[in-house]
Amino acid sequence: MRKYSIDHKSPVPLHAQAETLLRQLIQEEDYRNGKVLPNEVELAKKLAISRTTLRQSINKLVFEGLLVRKKRSGTRVAQNVVSSKSNNWLSFSQEMKLRGIPIKNFELHVTWVTPDEELAAFFEIKPDRKVLKLERVRGRPDEPFVYFVSYFHPRVGLTGEEDFKRPLYEMLEQEHSIIATLSKEEISAVAADDNIADKLRLPAGSPLLFRKRYVFDPGERAIEYNLGYYKASSFVYTVESTR
Amino acid sequence: MRKYSIDHKSPVPLHAQAETLLRQLIQEEDYRNGKVLPNEVELAKKLAISRTTLRQSINKLVFEGLLVRKKRSGTRVAQNVVSSKSNNWLSFSQEMKLRGIPIKNFELHVTWVTPDEELAAFFEIKPDRKVLKLERVRGRPDEPFVYFVSYFHPRVGLTGEEDFKRPLYEMLEQEHSIIATLSKEEISAVAADDNIADKLRLPAGSPLLFRKRYVFDPGERAIEYNLGYYKASSFVYTVESTR
DNA sequence: AATGTTATAATGTATGTACATAATAATAAG
DNA sequence: CTTATTATTATGTACATACATTATAACATT
Secondary structure, eight states, X not given: XXXXXXXXXXXXXXXXXXXXXXXXXXXXXXXXXXXXXXXXXXXXXXXXXXXXXXXXXXXXXXXXXXXXXXXXXXXEEOSSOOSHHHHHOOOHHHHHHXXXXXOEEEEEEEEEEXXXXXXXXXXXXXXXXXEEEEEEEEEETTEEEEEEEEXXXXXGOOOSOSOTTXXXXXXXXXXXXXXXXXXXXXXXXXXXXXXXXXXXXXXTTOEEEXXXXXXXXXXXXXXXXXXXXXXXXXXXXXEEEEO | OOSSOOOTTSSSOHHHHHHHHHHHHTTSHHXXXXXXXOOHHHHHHHHTSOHHHHHHHHHHHHHTTXXXXXXXXXXXXXXXXXXXXXXXXXXHHHHHHHTTOOOEXXXXXXXXXXXXXXXXXXXXXXXXXXXXEEXXXXXXXXXXXXXXXXXXXXXGOOOSOSOTTSOHHHHHHHXXXXXXXXXXXXXXXXXXXXXXXXXXXXXXXXXXXXXXXXXXXXXXXXXXXXXXXXXXGGOEEEEEEEO
């Protein structure tokens, strides 16, 4: 009974498979607590891939600061990672829960739209292919403070009939076997236009924290494109970094 | 006459040499402007290292978001707007240098001020103790895009006579033996008031990306409190995260 | 002139191999 | 019993090689 294994016939690259597999592996308690991973040569043999390929995957996680390598003693999960990287990856609802803020959905619209140029390029699909658009206004029970717009790649297989009140990534993982691993975010500021000002109950022109989020799966394939407009007066983005 | 080359007898690994070399290379104006780099096979030959080794170096820069690769068309310098990456702890000037953006100091004021309540609390000093305040307006030669306000803890030992045109953290490290290690950041958005609007040559009310930065030394003692007001139209904050 | 087809030139994926280096463990010497 | 010495074992560096994939360019076809 092999718990983790690699499919050589799958179209997803071996190093990407190895990466997901490592990510799962290091969730295990033993490794979390500092147990050394199986050594490269052995693990490569066990997975039936070359050491070079395996190394590619490990390298990535090392880059990300998730793993630490040490000669002779081996590779293990990085302890005391205080970086934004690991902290940062939280869904909105998890994030709010963590801060003890009850959330309310003020609006929730699901539509099918044709992507604009930027989106079609990011998703690498033809511009006539329809994508699912999810709009949400969320916030405290008494005060909406964020307007989200999400676009999902067709490969996710959403119908639009799903229960979008559930935590999104949980739903994707459980019902659609989509594992979102990497996200690039761009944070900037914009002024609220009439539409958003209305949704967030603000004067038009108010400053908003604007966050674009690009979400990928372990094979670096695009999953979601997310735009978030946060009411600046009630939202702060926190990052911790070390050098 | 080879402008860049690699020393095979040096003790520093070839891939590391290649990396520094690439960093220099992409400073060149042509590459900055989107010219494709020499292709991997050729470049490897020219540097007399294997493609695998060269790729190792390129990979790193790609991961950092400095280079973008595209099949068939080649590798080029990422054309993003001025952006800041949370994880590699870099000073503003280093960051800009890395991206080949020449910076200009538009204004530079040094004053001694009495801290307000928040600052006195953060520095853990009595409110009558004066602290050094450094104000700077910086940006591209033709366009200021950030207004910084920094407060330094008395323990740093600044006199106010220092050369603040030098990279700050370099100066602190060399002349004052201050090593800044950890920084907590809070990012939000604000509207430009008249004062800042003037400094950044913007209409008042324009949205600004606002970053508070708390800088500590290895002993978690407060070193600096920094406020940054970034022109939103020319500055994006980038975060990469994995779960 | 628009469309379809084929070549080609770049990156992408993957393997096998070899030796270097460093930290630890085992052993020998004093 | 402490200190050198040596072996072992993990990662680190580096190469040569092969074929896959894909965006573009060149060409041919309608």
